[in-house]
Amino acid sequence: MWIRPMLVSDMEAIKQLEKDIFGDAWSENNIKDSIESKFDYCVVIEEDYRVLAYIIFRVNMDEAELFRIATDKNSRNVGFAHELMDFMISNLRDMKVKKVFLEVRCQNKDAIRLYEDYGFKKLGVRKEYYNNPTDDALLMEGYIKC
Numbered sequence: 001m002w003i004r005p006m007l008v009s010d011m012e013a014i015k016q017l018e019k020d021i022f023g024d025a026w027s028e029n030n031i032k033d034s035i036e037s038k039f040d041y042c043v044v045i046e047e048d049y050r051v052l053a054y055i056i057f058r059v060n061m062d063e064a065e066l067f068r069i070a071t072d073k074n075s076r077n078v079g080f081a082h083e084l085m086d087f088m089i090s091n092l093r094d095m096k097v098k099k100v101f102l103e104v105r106c107q108n109k110d111a112i113r114l115y116e117d118y119g120f121k122k123l124g125v126r127k128e129y130y131n132n133p134t135d136d137a138l139l140m141e142g143y144i145k146c
Helices: 008-021 028-036 080-094 109-117
Strands: 002-005 040-047 050-060 063-071 099-105 121-130 135-143
Touching: 002 080, 008 028, 008 050, 008 063, 028 040, 040 080, 050 080, 063 080, 080 099, 080 109, 099 109, 099 121, 109 135
Parallel strands: 063 099
Antiparallel strands: 002 040, 040 050, 050 063, 099 135, 121 135
């Protein structure tokens, strides 16, 4: 198992994970735009030439936004999400980023627990923000300790 930058050649695997995990799956263009963006950081966990998890976050000066973090359904509960969060926070600390923002489905209790484990706090709610199924978005922010 190793962590490496996401490549354009990973797009099919990422697209499939998006469809399997998210009701609001990103399109191929969304994924490609992030891979090619100078502001976005896209990283995968790969094992035996198979993408098992990934994270996409954007840095803008001293703030960041976590866009996506996902783990293949058959690879959950082995710590991949924690490895990716550790990777992101370590890199943000090196870049002197102070705050990270994210949105998460209110019904996604596992993700909320993960973010709370990393010190993220609830900021507010966006009503009926998500579709497929309809759900509110919980806005959260975390601070990076330098």
